[in-house]
Amino acid sequence: MTFNHVIRDNALIIRLAGDLIGEDNGSGILEVAANAIQQGIRLAIIDISGLRYINSSGIGVLITILTKFRNKGGEVYLLKPSESVQKLLVITKLNSIFQIVQSEDEVLKDVNK
Template sequence: MKFKHQLKNDVLILSMQGDLIGEDSGLDIVAMINDQIQKGIKLCVIDISGLRYINSSGIGVLITILTKFRNKGGEVCLLSPSDNVQKLLIITKLNAIFNIADSEEEAFEILKNA
């Protein structure tokens, strides 16, 4: 899995591509998240439109990210899950825990009102 991140209006935008199966990249993502939170970033959009597959370890990575931001008074929004990933979020009932948006503009609106 590949990921990249950028800051836009004090919102961390994390983009993931490939399969989120919790290998070393999961640890790298969490380390990067910790760095951003220490810099005062409280809002995060996770663009998962490029994810083909998520396993239980990958779900754990997403929940870890959400927990870290919420523990600091922040919020996370998932952006554009594929049909397969959307089904997984519904089956696991994570769609009730995560904010989910179809566009970056919608994600920013959700986070602004969080």
């Protein structure tokens, strides 16, 4: 798995690609999220359009990020899940916990009103 991140309009944007399958993969992502929170960022958009596969450990990474942001009064959005990842989110009912969106710009526009 690969990822990159950027801060844009006071939001952390993380782009994931490949397979999110464990703590080893997720530790760097968690570190980026923790650093952003420490800098006062309260919004994260995780672009999962490039994820091919995610297992329970990968889901745990996403939930950890969500928990950390919500504990600080923030929010996490999942951006453009693939069909297979969307099915997994529905089966696990995580689609009712995470806000799933199709446009990064829409989230930023709504939040920065």
